[in-house]
Amino acid sequence: MEEMSDRLRIRVARKEFPAVGVQGANLVIEDLDVSIEPRSFVVLTGPSGCGKSTLLNIVAGLDTDFEGAIDLGNWVRRKTFVFQTPRLLPWRTVYDNIALSLPEGDPRLANIAGLIERVGLTDKVNAYPERLSLGMQRRVALVRGFVQEPDLLLMDEPFVSLDDPTAQELRQLLIDLWHRVRTTVLFVTHDRTEAVMLATRILRLGGRAATRLDDFDVGLTRQQRRDSEAVRLEQTRIFGAS
């Protein structure tokens, strides 16, 4: 028996997708072993298709077909997932989409209105998702991820395919929410600027099959994260002047 620890430990010795038709088996993750401390904001970065999203699915428990073990420590009781697409129920209103993620009669239902106001969607509370812009749908997905007050929040490129100002606004919103709720975040992106802006720690994945290449601590204060020059300098320090 392994001792329960206060660290979230992700060990994936081997993860491959079986062969489909003419395409052979595809090894996506190998020899990955990462421990994550509570309350940290960890960004997983690396080239597209290197297995980051697969890793997130494994941690979420959606993909159980791998060699290794996910030890959620003694503190991860609730985990939520903000997906690459908003994945809202188009036939339920903004409010219902968020409320459905909580059990009936849950006291946290009372926090929904405040969070919706926080992301600026108060007048859309009874709207159906397809009548909202993509940016607004992503806000709803963000609120759904936060309203549970999860111990672990998984995010898979949640701001991809948004125009730059909108994405930037949502990143600020995320930093804000994270400072309030103080959850642990595991965030996947291939955008290095985004990684530096958000993370307290960056894990760079890569290789033929994804494994940990680098591990950096990001030393930016909350104020510096709003300063594009400070973010750029830190990015250069971590990733080099590419």
Next chain:
Amino acid sequence: MVSSSTSQEYSASRLGRFRSSRLIWPVLSLAALVLLWEVAALVAAYAGKARTFPGPSEVTATMVREFRSGALQMHVLATLGRVAISFPIAMFLGSAIGIALGRMKGVDRFFDSWLIFFLNLPALVVIILCYVWLGLTETAAIMAVAINKIPNVAVTVREGARSLSRDLAEMAEVYNFGFWKTLRHVTLPQLAPFLIAAARGGLAIVWKIVLVVELLGRSNGVGYQLGIGFQLFDVAMILAYAIAFIIVVQLIEIGILQPLETRLNRWRR
């Protein structure tokens, strides 16, 4: 373009015209059909075939007579009762089978040929076999109708179950929806268009099969009356009962199915 009026007035008048035109066209076309029928009946009467080709006025008179005697309501209600019992049974079992086949590949592969067999089995064969095996009972009648309809519902719903979103299923799993919440808020809304299509087609087929079932082995209902009309060569009665039931089915379509569909589709852009 109406340049003199404001855009709001313009759209309001257009809406008004749209509403009235929506009513006017079916009324006009039905009136034309009745007129054509009356002319054909006059020609038939001239040729001495008045009894086998009655006009709308005579059919209406028969309908009023049957209504006054209470026979029309009694038989229509009997048929409606059989539809009301067999239709939900067929929808429920057909949907359950369709979802199972759509979600489980192995099961689908195995039962696909069964489905094709039952789809192609003539309604009349099912009805005769049910009566032979179970006797001329109400249970046999209801079963025969349901068995005829189940394969159609299953095929339609299977299509829907095959296209269920995996993204939303994963979302429901991560957010701990559980079985009933997932069924109600994730699965059924995705199947709704398929269920509505199956219900629409189902209603149209079920009531016609009920008539055959009644003709062959029941002693009441519209089908039974049609059988008597056939034996007496009383075409006015046949048409009176047929038209009365068409009206009832249309009322169900307009009064129940269409509002239901509108309600289920209100989230769409």
